[in-house]
Amino acid sequence: TLVAALRDTAVPAAGAIRAAEEAGAAIAPLWWGFANPAGPVSAEAFERLASRLMAELQAAQDAGPLDGLYLDLHGAMVAEHFPDAEGELLRRARAILGPDVPIAASLDPHCNLTAAMVRHADVLSPFRTYPHVDMKEAGARAMALLLARAARGKPFAKAFRQLDYLIPITSQCTLVAPMAEVMAARQAIAAKMGAAELSLCFGFPYADFADCGCALVAYGVTQEAADAAAEALLRELKLREQDFAQAVLPAAEAVATAMRLADGQGPVVIADTQDNPGGGGHGDTTGLLAELIAQRAEGVAFGLINDAESAARCHAAGEGARVTLALGGKSDGVALHVDARVLRLSDGRFTCTGPMAGGNVAELGPSALIGIGGVAVVVTSRKMQAYDQALFRHLGVEPSQQRILALKSSVHFRADFQPIARAVLVAAAPGPVVADPATLPFRHLRPGLRLRPGDNRRTG
Structure with a gap:
């Protein structure tokens, strides 16, 4: 079965499975797959896979109903007809489950986090390391947040923010400065301001669509707390901008x-x-x-x-x-x-x-x-x-x-x-x-986004 196949691996879903079982939750598995990054996903491939996933979700809901949905997503998929492909998957899942069933997902921090993803999910929790040595922990955390949201009976307050410059992949490593300091600050801000989760996605700077780039979302008991945490982390990223301009x-x-x-x-x-x-x-x-x-x-x-x-x-x-x-x-x-x-x-x-x-x-x-x-x-x-x-x-x-x-x-x-x-x-x-995404011929980025740290030129 899917649960048995994934339980002993290092993927996020393995951590989610463990957390669900430890909490005594019954798991109704759908399906899981993986592909190496390449170009945009064809419309045919996306619809074939998305249709299968949603059909299985609908069947599980009909047999249930379900108390919540966990998804093991990456976050940077671009399909030919849906540049925000994971946002579309979450929209379809929300349409099946309705407004009240909690949805949580773990993400790769190279996710290009979008407002649509934040809107359709109750909580999104990315890995906190690059190299990604905490994939199982992220899955377990997303499952714990899903269970907490279900027990709470109402959504967390959310605050979504986007950074105004792209961070090159080679500058995103959490083992060294400046991202190591940013992640330490993220932890301190979340603790100080009582955020249920403070999710930072570094972005995948090779996707030519409006929401490409670094973004974050804070979840809190109150909107004021969520906004404060989000603004504090955004300030930290802006203060360290020059440090992200690293040469190869x-x-x-x-x-x-x-x-x-x-x-x-x-x-x-x-x-x-x-x-x-x-x-x-x-x-x-x-x-x-x-x-x-x-x-x-x-x-x-x-x-x-x-x-x-x-x-x-x-x-x-x-x-x-x-x-x-x-x-x-x-x-x-x-x-x-x-x-x-x-x-x-x-x-x-x-x-x-x-x-x-x-x-x-x-x-x-x-x-x-x-x-x-x-x-x-x-x-x-x-x-x-x-x-x-x-x-x-x-x-x-x-x-x-x-x-x-x-x-x-x-x-x-x-x-x-x-x-x-x-x-x-x-x-x-x-x-x-x-190594320098600014050399790419982007056509669809949002206005005001800068293609490299420390560069004052902005997209029109």
Whole structure:
């Protein structure tokens, strides 16, 4: 069943299930799914999935009635015909349940929080970490708030606010300044002002619609308390604006710096942020890899290149064989033509062990570890953000023993790799998940929004 399948995973719904069971609530499961970020969802796909979810919700309500609804949402989905796709899902759920049945949802903090989402849900509770190591806790919190709202018998007061500048993905990490300080302030404000929940969503700055960007919602016993908490957190974000303007290194400089810093006292980590599969990249650009090879870097483990064709050629050749590959470049960028040795093969199935996804099973299809000079490259048949050391270990590579680790990730890698890192560098090699969203050709953002911190230019 859905409950049994999710209970031992690291997803938000697992925390919600646990909290509901501990409270003695009966669960009427609907369904759950996951997809890696990419482009807008087609209207056909959205309607097929939304119709199935709403049909199951209607059936559960008819069999019930239901006392409340919990949804495990992301919050940054854009559909071709509904830019605020989760807002539309919540609107449809509200239409089925009516105005009095509580609705709660957990969210990824990369949610582009909208007024429609706030209006149709009783409470929205995002993760508080990036890397996302508290997904189960967020699900449990959303369920606890749902139960509290049901027991209360009336809605919380709500106060919704939007920030007037975009925060780049690379500046959103809660492990380091300035977001670490913002999240500490969020906690203090919520406690001081008695907010039932003070939800901060950092935004996903690659969505071209009016509500793209950072936003927050405060829930309180009174409207005055909710407004005060929301305004206090908004002020904190505005005060730290300049601190969010953080630079990244060009790929050539990042590699040269990593080679200089690598001293065998722990790996230097290079984040290939502009091909982050968690941000919509396909994990198959080769710019950073080409730079590592060109500068003759040694003791490097590179994770990963998503290229089913090259993985299949490696499996056909066998371990120990030499192969000539047009590596990567199947979705983005250009292929890198290499002569490599097949070091290890696998079926791409392993269980994650890190703090973000521990217990989740990865299914990356036929995979290989290949050697190109001093660089060992993980080649897979499906994409995955490099946020777990098991990606390397299942192919016989111990991450902590490498001089340099090059990872397709923007921030999530820090949960499992920062503790072993000698240093962390963020590199801008060519890729679709641009480090500076201001370079994108937006057309539909709301007036007055600034595309980068510290930039006084506003959308018209």
